[in-house]
Amino acid sequence: MTTAPSIDLHVHSNFSDGKCTPAELADRAVRHLVRALAITDHDTMAGSVEKAEACQSRGIEGVPGVELSCELDGCEAHILSLFADPSSPCVSRIEELSTSRFSRMEAMLGKLEKIGISICMDDLEASPDGVYGRPHLARALVAQGCVKNVNEAFKRYLYDNGPVHIDKTRLNVAEGVALAKELGGVAVLAHPGVSGLLGDLDEFVKLGVDGIEVYHPKHGNETIARLLRYCGERGLVVSGGSDFHSPGDGPEVGAARTPVDLLEPIRALGLERKG
Ligand code: AMP
Ligand code: ZN
Ligand code: FE
Ligand code: FE
Numbered sequence: 001m002t003t004a005p006s007i008d009l010h011v012h013s014n015f016s017d018g019k020c021t022p023a024e025l026a027d028r029a030v031r032h033l034v035r036a037l038a039i040t041d042h043d044t045m046a047g048s049v050e051k052a053e054a055c056q057s058r059g060i061e062g063v064p065g066v067e068l069s070c071e072l073d074g075c076e077a078h079i080l081s082l083f084a085d086p087s088s089p090c091v092s093r094i095e096e097l098s099t100s101r102f103s104r105m106e107a108m109l110g111k112l113e114k115i116g117i118s119i120c121m122d123d124l125e126a127s128p129d130g131v132y133g134r135p136h137l138a139r140a141l142v143a144q145g146c147v148k149n150v151n152e153a154f155k156r157y158l159y160d161n162g163p164v165h166i167d168k169t170r171l172n173v174a175e176g177v178a179l180a181k182e183l184g185g186v187a188v189l190a191h192p193g194v195s196g197l198l199g200d201l202d203e204f205v206k207l208g209v210d211g212i213e214v215y216h217p218k219h220g221n222e223t224i225a226r227l228l229r230y231c232g233e234r235g236l237v238v239s240g241g242s243d244f245h246s247p248g249d250g251p252e253v254g255a256a257r258t259p260v261d262l263l264e265p266i267r268a269l270g271l272e273r274k275g
Contacts (some may be wrong), residue, residue, distance in 0.1 A: 010241020146270030215240025
């Protein structure tokens with residue numbers, strides 16, 4: 001039960017692999033007392049006007065942002081750019097990542113076909129810009145009755161290096177951090193505790209991240225305490241988000257319970273970045 005206001009600086013909409021429209025996300029944010037919402041779709045800033053309006057019309061702050069697919073030594077690492085400027089010329093540099101997601105999905109559908117499961121692009125939930133991800137496939141597998149839920153879809157078919165998985169186009173972390181900043185945004189390492197990157201934090205700091213997503217539904221209290229200490233010692237900003245994708249499947253909007261007062265330092269750094 002939600003009891004206190006919070007912010008949520010990491011959710012996904014149907015502009016990438018989330019199920020909800022920006023309006024539906026903003027409705028959920030209001031319902032869960034979320035005062036500021038960053039709809040950080042994977043590898044795209046499409047829909048930024050719709051996202052901003054959805055928040056503004058409901059009286060909450062919309063924080064523009066994006067989650068960039070990166071890699072560190074072959075391991076997946078996600079870098080958020082918070083308060084990124086959707087009108088920045090650098091937005092075009094994200095396109096290589098987003099367009100490759102369409103052909104990757106076609107190839108993943110081909111792999112599924114080979115193991116006897118027939119799903120076509122039209123069976124997937126519509127994605128306005130064709131920015132597809134494995135969650136689309138997971139939900140299509142559920143809809144076809146192949147699996148009971150999204151989690152089972154990942155466990156049986158979609159897991160990393162599994163029978164259907166194909167690598168995405170990814171930036172190296174140095175490029176991703178630079179791009180996050182060139183977009184005028186604050187570069188935040190997303191969910192290090194989920195990505196298995198808690199031992200690599202110094203490397204990310206060396207590569208220039210401004211902050212860490214400390215609050216995340218899958219970070220336990222001990223991880224949160226350790227990351228808060230780490231950020232405090234190094235002068236990094238502290239962020240947090242639910243990584244919400246779809247109702248009834250994983251944590252709800254606002255589930256990370258990120259304190260409201262963390263927004264101002266992130267905003268200040270974003271303003272500084274834009275000069
Ligand atoms: P992709 O970007 O297409 O490689 O898909 C990765 C996305 O799938 C991540 O952003 C996660 O949100 C989601 N994901 C990964 N593993 C699982 C899982 N076991 N259950 C639900 N979602 C998952
Ligand atoms: Zn996702
Ligand atoms: Fe992520
Ligand atoms: Fe995410």
